[in-house]
Structure formats: structure tokens, C-alpha cells
Amino acid sequence: MKYYRAHVLICSGSNCAIKGCQTIKDALVAVLNKHELQSEIKVVDTGCLGWCEQGPSMVIYPEGVMYSRLKNSDMDEIVTEHLLKGRFVHRLMTQSTDTLGLASPLNMTPFFQKQRRVVLKNCGLINPERLEDYIHAGGYTALATALDKYAPEEIIAMVLDAGLRGRGGAGFLTGKKWSYTKAALGEPKYLICNADEGEPGTFKDRLILEGDPHLIVEGMAIAAYAIGASKGIIYVRGEYDLSIKRMEQAVLQARENGILGEGVLGSGFNFDIEVCAGAGAYVCGEETALIESIEGNRGEPRFKPPYPAEKGLWGLPTCVNNVETLANIPAIIENSPTWYRSLGTENSPGTKVFTLTGNITNSGLIEVPMGITLREIIYDIGGGIPQGRRFKMAQTGGTSGGCLAEEHLDLPMDYDSLASHGSSLGSGALLIMDDSHCILDLTHCFLKFFVHESCGKCTPCREGTPALYKLIGKMTAGQGNQDDLELIHRLARTMQDSSLCALGQTAPVPVLSAFRHFWPEVEAHMTGNCLAHKCFSGRGSKHDH
Amino acid sequence: MIEAPNKRSAQIDVFVGQPGGMLKALHALQSQSEANFLSPADIKLVASKFGVPVAKVWGTVTFYSLFATTPRGRHIIRVCENAPCHVVGASDILAALEQHLKIRAGGTTTDGLFTLEATSCLGVCGVAPAIMIDSTVYGNLTKEQLPALLAEYRQEAQA
Ligand SMILES: Cc1cc2nc3c(=O)[nH]c(=O)nc-3n(C[C@H](O)[C@H](O)[C@H](O)COP(=O)(O)O)c2cc1C
Ligand code: FES
Numbered sequence: 161m162k163y164y165r166a167h168v169l170i171c172s173g174s175n176c177a178i179k180g181c182q183t184i185k186d187a188l189v190a191v192l193n194k195h196e197l198q199s200e201i202k203v204v205d206t207g208c209l210g211w212c213e214q215g216p217s218m219v220i221y222p223e224g225v226m227y228s229r230l231k232n233s234d235m236d237e238i239v240t241e242h243l244l245k246g247r248f249v250h251r252l253m254t255q256s257t258d259t260l261g262l263a264s265p266l267n268m269t270p271f272f273q274k275q276r277r278v279v280l281k282n283c284g285l286i287n288p289e290r291l292e293d294y295i296h297a298g299g300y301t302a303l304a305t306a307l308d309k310y311a312p313e314e315i316i317a318m319v320l321d322a323g324l325r326g327r328g329g330a331g332f333l334t335g336k337k338w339s340y341t342k343a344a345l346g347e348p349k350y351l352i353c354n355a356d357e358g359e360p361g362t363f364k365d366r367l368i369l370e371g372d373p374h375l376i377v378e379g380m381a382i383a384a385y386a387i388g389a390s391k392g393i394i395y396v397r398g399e400y401d402l403s404i405k406r407m408e409q410a411v412l413q414a415r416e417n418g419i420l421g422e423g424v425l426g427s428g429f430n431f432d433i434e435v436c437a438g439a440g441a442y443v444c445g446e447e448t449a450l451i452e453s454i455e456g457n458r459g460e461p462r463f464k465p466p467y468p469a470e471k472g473l474w475g476l477p478t479c480v481n482n483v484e485t486l487a488n489i490p491a492i493i494e495n496s497p498t499w500y501r502s503l504g505t506e507n508s509p510g511t512k513v514f515t516l517t518g519n520i521t522n523s524g525l526i527e528v529p530m531g532i533t534l535r536e537i538i539y540d541i542g543g544g545i546p547q548g549r550r551f552k553m554a555q556t557g558g559t560s561g562g563c564l565a566e567e568h569l570d571l572p573m574d575y576d577s578l579a580s581h582g583s584s585l586g587s588g589a590l591l592i593m594d595d596s597h598c599i600l601d602l603t604h605c606f607l608k609f610f611v612h613e614s615c616g617k618c619t620p621c622r623e624g625t626p627a628l629y630k631l632i633g634k635m636t637a638g639q640g641n642q643d644d645l646e647l648i649h650r651l652a653r654t655m656q657d658s659s660l661c662a663l664g665q666t667a668p669v670p671v672l673s674a675f676r677h678f679w680p681e682v683e684a685h686m687t688g689n690c691l692a693h694k695c696f697s698g699r700g701s702k703h704d705h
Numbered sequence: 706m707i708e709a710p711n712k713r714s715a716q717i718d719v720f721v722g723q724p725g726g727m728l729k730a731l732h733a734l735q736s737q738s739e740a741n742f743l744s745p746a747d748i749k750l751v752a753s754k755f756g757v758p759v760a761k762v763w764g765t766v767t768f769y770s771l772f773a774t775t776p777r778g779r780h781i782i783r784v785c786e787n788a789p790c791h792v793v794g795a796s797d798i799l800a801a802l803e804q805h806l807k808i809r810a811g812g813t814t815t816d817g818l819f820t821l822e823a824t825s826c827l828g829v830c831g832v833a834p835a836i837m838i839d840s841t842v843y844g845n846l847t848k849e850q851l852p853a854l855l856a857e858y859r860q861e862a863q864a
């Protein structure tokens with residue numbers, strides 16, 4: 161293998177691509193060529209490091225120095241100072257230097273210090289387009305171990321012991337779901353990886369697929385072996401061009417190298433994966449709607465039962481798992497369920513990937529042990545609220561989750577404690593809002609999403625979402641009254657009880673949690689007061705075209 | 706713009722008989738349509754090829770937001786208006802685009818160059834507020850950046 165004296169890793173995830181990482185890379189390569197350094201220094205495209213706010217960024221090894229918020233014009237200085245003379249460019253550095261002039265390790269910077277990277281371990285460190293890089297980082301050993309050492313039942317038992325819960329939103333025990341699919345009658349069985357990510361504020365699956373696609377191939381292959389599936393489908397959101405491309409490439413590489421296809425890694429197990437692109441509908445993330453969509457139909461949810469484990473794709477046993485769920489599997493097999501349980505909490509073991517958005521200094525992608533508090537995420541990792549403003553609320557779990565107030569900052573982030581406060585961990589979206597925002601104006605915005613995305617199949621959701629939207633709109637206009645409040649509660653109850661799928665069942669959650677945690681502010685609107693001064697002046701309903 | 710039906714038909718022949726091939730056929734037809742949409746003739750064609758009622762194809766096409774049934778501009782501008790973008794100023798971006806292009810969300814400019822659409826989360830909220838022009842995402846936008854951005858597309862169209 162060729163030896164390079166330095167490696168420059170440039171993040172090429174979507175969020176950095178937007179900020180111009182490609183032009184940065186071109187500029188860097190041009191300067192390197194000018195100094196004839198191309199044979200000494202290697203430039204590598206990697207996946208997302210997570211610190212999107214700071215992008216585009218690069219890390220130079222062996223020193224492990226991270227430079228951020230780069231411009232093309234900075235490349236000259238980085239090459240002549242750092243790469244030629246060995247002097248760090250302090251003004252662009254993310255971390256500090258110690259008394260010896262060494263860069264403090266990246267994992268000691270506040271943004272990374274409290275993180276624990278299991279799912280994202282390769283993101284930002286390997287070139288996602290090269291199978292060799294994944295294998296160098298220890299990839300596909302878990303699959304080899306699984307096929308070689310364990311029976312399918314043992315794999316299921318390990319995942320059950322680890323206590324892994326589905327990361328797609330509902331938090332169902334993955335091992336249990338697998339055992340149902342394994343026990344179901346019918347051939348072939350299908351394994352579907354749900355990458356339809358559409359929950360507002362969520363972009364973790366995208367960055368996992370872009371940053372480490374082979375991890376998903378490996379996770380899917382192990383899952384398929386466990387449940388006895390011979391066909392895998394990964395359903396990726398239609399807008400995620402780069403994810404689709406990287407997955408197709410990874411599947412092809414795996415197939416060419418005997419990792420997929422007839423006799424996986426020389427065993428008797430056959431498994432192949434097809435990449436399928438969505439066509440733009442949030443509801444298709446619901447597992448039965450997703451199956452309808454793969455079958456080429458309108459993506460409307462089916463009645464359950466029968467559950468997909470019994471009758472899924474083409475009426476055959478099907479297991480649907482989220483990207484992040486599958487990304488946890490190789491680590492569990494490799495390190496043992498006990499190791500996995502040493503992370504996180506009793507009822508929510510492991511780590512969780514969160515996406516930080518809204519009024520927060522370091523927006524981006526993070527992975528932390530379950531049970532970390534909201535305060536640690538916002539202030540230690542997220543760098544706090546910008547522009548000297550005050551924290552007002554956080555919405556967890558995306559638009560179908562609830563809002564938490566300041567008094568909840570010390571709540572541990574896990575499935576059960578969030579559920580007990582009327583919210584949810586959901587997809588891991590964390591929307592942080594400062595005190596310039598009005599709770600009702602935001603609720604109105606959340607509801608607009610549901611009005612737009614309701615598929616129309618069941619009446620409570622089709623009729624209920626616009627009715628709720630109108631009622632909240634009336635309140636933001638200062639025209640709400642006591643009767644409206646009662647109607648809102650009745651409507652919310654009906655939708656929760658009788659909607660066909662979780663879309664309609666969770667649409668009232670933001671409304672109810674606003675009423676529960678921010679009642680004085682809601683009530684003030686009834687007497688013509690918007691405490692945040694957003695409503696009534698025409699501003700609050702601006703997004704209502 | 707109306708192409709010979711057998712040319713359109715050849716574009717989708719590979720998908721007929723494939724399980725779930727109808728959506729793929731629709732994707733293929735739309736991506737090759739100059740005005741970025743599926744015409745009634747396209748829909749009839751798919752129905753006859755797949756042996757299903759026209760109503761079923763119509764219902765499927767109108768269900769998904771990536772498909773359109775009316776002609777659209779050469780470039781589709783999609784503005785995310787969900788909460789994570791909203792709290793950092795997405796409504797100002799949409800308003801500025803409407804003003805600059807002199808159309809409302811859903812409309813197409815008279816020169817046929819741009820269609821403006823308001824959409825749900827584009828999955829790039831780490832750099833909100835964000836828009837997509839065709840398949841390129843632009844994030845961390847301010848309304849001041851918009852005229853220059855659109856000018857690039859106009860220049861390209863003239864070249
Ligand atoms: C409206 C709606 C949208 C959903 N969107 C997604 C999604 O984008 N990704 C996902 O993995 N699960 C989504 N789900 C949950 C899936 O139905 C399913 O529970 C999940 O894919 C199972 O995987 P898991 O057990 O690994 O979490 C959605 C559910 C509903 C009701
Ligand atoms: S909310 Fe706008 S891109 Fe996600």
C-alpha cells in the first residue's frame with residue numbers, strides 16, 4: 161500500500177456539500193499540485209462529522225487538527241503553513257493547542273466529548289465509496305462471525321438481550337420483531353430497511369447512508385440471516401440523491417465481492433439487496449404504506465393486523481427496520497449484548513443519534529448514550545442558544561413529538577421518560593427554540609405539516625387535521641373562545657382513538673403538549689395577548705397562505 | 706412537445722412486468738418530459754401498459770409530491786416550510802422568492818424557467834433555512850442571497 165505522510169479528510173456529506181465542500185476540495189487539490197505534494201498527501205472524501213454548523217470542514221492527520229468554516233482562499237495558507245511547514249493555522253482551528261503546541265484531541269472538544277459514537281463510528285473517518293476502507297475499519301467481521309459462529313436463533317437472542325429498540329420512532333424491541341418474522345410461514349421472506357426519513361428536523365438516516373453505506377449492507381445481511389429473509393429492499397427517500405447513489409454503489413461492491421448474492425461470504429446463506437427510490441410522501445415512512453409504495457401503489461397505510469411480520473410485501477412475511485436500528489446490529493454482534501447494555505439506560509440501552517436544529521449554536525448530527533439530559537445536549541454539545549437569547553422549549557421526536565419547557569431540561573433522554581411527559585424520542589429530531597417564538601404560532605406551523613401530509617384514507621385524520629389547523633389559526637388570530645378549546649380537546653381525542661395510523665394519532669400531540677406545558681401562554685391569546693409578540697400583528701399567521 | 710407515442714412507450718417497456726414497476730415507469734416518463742410533468746396521454750399510456758384503470762394511475766400520480774400533472778418550469782424551486790426551517794426564517798425566504806419571481810407558491814414564471822413549490826422537510830435542517838433547486842440543495846440561506854442564486858440559473862438558460 162502506498163504511504164502518505166499526511167491525510168486530509170474532507171466532509172462530503174449533504175450538509176457540507178451545500179456549503180461548498182466540493183469547491184474546497186478542488187481548491188485544495190490545485191494548491192497541492194502547485195507545490196507538487198500530490199504524492200505525499202492524500203485527500204479523502206468522507207461522510208459527515210456532524211458539526212454541520214461549522215462546515216465545510218476538514219481534519220488533517222496524523223495531527224488530528226480540524227479546520228472549519230473553510231473558504232477556497234484558505235487553502236493556500238493550510239498547505240504552505242500546515243502541510244509544508246508543520247505550523248497549525250490557528251485562526252481556522254476548531255480545537256485549542258496545549259503547552260507543547262499539540263492540538264488537543266478532537267474527542268476532547270466540547271462538541272465531541274460527551275458523544276459516544278457506535279453507529280457513526282466511521283462517519284468522517286473513512287471514504288464511504290470504498291469497500292476497502294470499510295473493511296480496514298473492521299467492517300464485515302460481524303457478518304462473518306454471525307454466519308460462522310451463530311445460528312439465526314442465537315442472533316435473535318443476542319439482539320433481544322441487548323435490548324435494542326427500533327430507532328424509527330415507535331421503539332419496539334427489535335429482537336421481538338425479528339422473532340415474529342422468523343416464526344411466520346411463507347417464502348421468500350423480506351427485509352426492508354426504512355430510509356424514507358421524512359420527519360421534519362430529522363436527517364440522521366441520510367447522513368448514515370452517505371457516510372457509511374456498507375454498515376447498512378452489513379446490518380441488513382445479519383438481520384436477514386437471523387429472520388431467514390433472502391430478499392432485502394432499502395427504500396430511500398426520492399430526494400436523497402447522494403444516499404441512493406452511495407447505497408447502489410455499496411450494494412454493487414458487496415455483490416462483486418461475494419458479500420451479497422448466492423452464498424454470502426462462502427456460506428450457504430443467500431441474500432441480495434435492491435435499492436428503491438420513494439416519490440415524495442411522508443406517510444410512506446409508515447411501514448405498511450411503504451410496502452404499498454414498493455408494490456407500485458398509492459402509499460396508503462393498511463389496516464393492522466395482519467402485521468407485516470405475517471403478511472407484508474406481496475403478502476409474504478416482512479420485517480421493516482429503520483436505518484439506525486440496523487446500523488446498531490454489527491456492533492452488538494461484535495462486542496456482545498452485555499457491552500451494548502453498558503451504554504444507555506436499563507429500558508433504553510445503547511446510544512441514540514440526534515439531529516440538532518433550530519436556535520442552537522452547533523446545529524448538526526450527534527450520537528450520545530441514551531439517558532443523557534436535554535441540558536447536556538443543548539449547552540455542552542450544542543453550545544447553547546445563540547444571540548444571547550433564552551431557551552424556551554425543545555420539541556423532541558420531530559413534528560409528531562411534544563414540546564418540553566425549561567423545567568424539563570434535566571429530563572433523561574430515553575423512551576420512557578419522554579413518553580411520561582407527553583413527548584417522545586421518536587426519530588431523534590431535536591428542535592430547539594428560543595424565547596422569541598410563540599407556542600401557538602409554532603403549533604400552527606406543526607399542524608400545517610399534517611394537513612399537507614395526511615394521506616386521506618381515514619376520515620379522522622383527513623378531516624381532523626385541517627379542522628385542528630383552522631381552530632389553532634383562529635386562536636393565533638385572537639378569536640379563540642371557550643367552545644373552541646372544548647372542540648379542540650374532543651377532536652384531538654377522536655383522532656388519537658380512531659385514526660388508522662400513527663400519523664393521525666400523533667397529529668394532536670403538539671397541540672396537547674402545548675396546552676399542557678405552556679397553558680398560560682395559550683390562555684393569554686384568548687384575551688388578545690401574545691406574550692412573544694408574534695401573533696395578531698399579521699406576523700404570526702404569515703406562513704398561512 | 707407531444708412526442709410520438711411509441712417513443713414514450715419504449716421508455717417504459719422495461720418496467721412492465723417488473724413487480725412494483727409502475728412507479729418506476731412514472732419516474733422515468735416524468736424525468737424525460739420537457740415540462741417536468743405527466744400528461745393525460747402519459748397516464749393513459751401507463752394504464753394500458755400495466756393493464757390497470759386510468760383512475761388507478763391518476764390516483765397514484767396525484768398521491769406523490771414528486772409527480773406533477775400540470776406543466777412546470779424548467780427548474781423546480783422547493784422551499785421547506787416545516788418548523789426547523791420556520792424558526793430560522795423560512796417564511797421570509799418564501800416571501801422573498803414570491804416577490805422576486807412574481808408568482809405564488811405553486812406557480813410558474815411566465816418565461817417557463819422556474820416553478821415555485823412549498824414542501825415539507827428536505828432533510829437538510831442542519832443548515833436551515835434550506836431550498837432545493839432541482840436536485841441541488843442550498844442551505845443557510847438569507848433572502849439577500851436569492852437574486853444572485855437565481856441569476857446563475859437565468860444565465861445558464863441563456864447560454
Ligand atoms: C407517518 C409515519 C411516518 C413514519 N416515518 C418513518 C421513517 O421515515 N423512518 C422510519 O424508520 N420509520 C418511520 N415510521 C415508523 C415505521 O412505521 C416503523 O415503525 C419503523 O420503520 C420500524 O422500524 P424500527 O422498528 O427499526 O424502528 C413512520 C411511522 C408513521 C406512522
Ligand atoms: S425542516 Fe427544513 S429541511 Fe428539514
